[in-house]
Amino acid sequence: MIFRKFILILLCMSPAISAATVPEFTIEIHDHLFFPSTLVVPADTKVKLIIINKDPTPEEFESYELNREKVIMGGARAVIFIGPLKSGDYPFFGEFNPKTAQGVIRAQH
Amino acid sequence: MVDAILLILREVLEAALIITMLLVMSRKLSIAFNWIVIALALGMLSSWLLACYAYAIADAFDGTGQEWINALLYFSVILSFIVIASIIAPLLFNTPSHVQYLPLTNESIKPYRKLIFCAVFAVGLSLAREVAEIWIYVGGFLHDPNLLQSALIGGAIGVGIGTSLGVITYYLLVFISARAFLNILFVFLVLLCGGLSMQIARQLLQIGILDSATPLWDTSSIINEHSWLGELLYALIGYDSSPNAIQVIFYWVAVMPLLLILLWNGYRRNRTSI
Structure with missing residues (x-):
């Protein structure tokens, strides 16, 4: 049982395996605002955020x-x-400009 | 300005507490304070280098350089704390309860040079990461003198509050007995090592090296990270209201050596007293 968990952790640590099918989403920062401010991503799925x-x-x-x-x-x-x-909704913010840079990641099926 | 105060206070709080605890340790063990000058210089220099090369670091290793550097800094601080804990552990059992300060000639603190080296390392590297973020933050206002002035004043107030809290904590701890303080210091080292190791796991989760899973528990309804207590605990011991299983595993991997050191010294003490 412990050995199986160890193998599972090792597999989780392989970025080549885990990154292959990860959907990508982009968020841009303009004038200390996030675009889009609400980003919908699939629930129960690992997601790659690219923030420009x-x-x-x-x-x-x-x-x-x-x-x-x-x-x-x-x-x-x-x-x-x-x-x-x-x-559900997962708020995020820009710590250097918290008054304006606000957004939400919305995970849904 | 309030944003600057809060941001900089958050950054300096953990470093202020580490510096305070190690300065009190220094006082209790009758070690001169001059090591702190080297530690602060190391912290300022390394943080400035991290800020100067922030672009190169961020681009390194396929965009994961920042996380790898952070993980390395956390790991180095944990190692320093484990060595410090291994040196002070025998004192938890040997120090008479009424003694307030231990003389440097005490046999038990023979490896005090190693202790000073680790204290310099721990403070310097803790400051490196936190202060680098302050340099980057303030650097963002260089183009606008008005905003820069506001950020600098806010930053000075944030550093002032952090330093004041450190001074108050120092005087609260320096007057208690050496044994009581060393017990508090050991608990502090355990909590901090655990918190820092969870931060390492978070860095690896963030770059996709480790996979996230459903959080093991969620204590945000009891202590939310947005609340002042949550912010304080987050800054001091890396509090996380909804940790992943892998973060909890990292926590225990870092905490176990400290608990084993404690058990081993307790066992040795019992054996010699029989």
């Missing part, structure tokens, strides 16, 4: 609900994997 910061200033993508946090430099792009998520 079109502002010249840095931003930090952060979400307590998604348990994610990443600095994205001005004019740069970042990749974040999320999920599999249960159906």
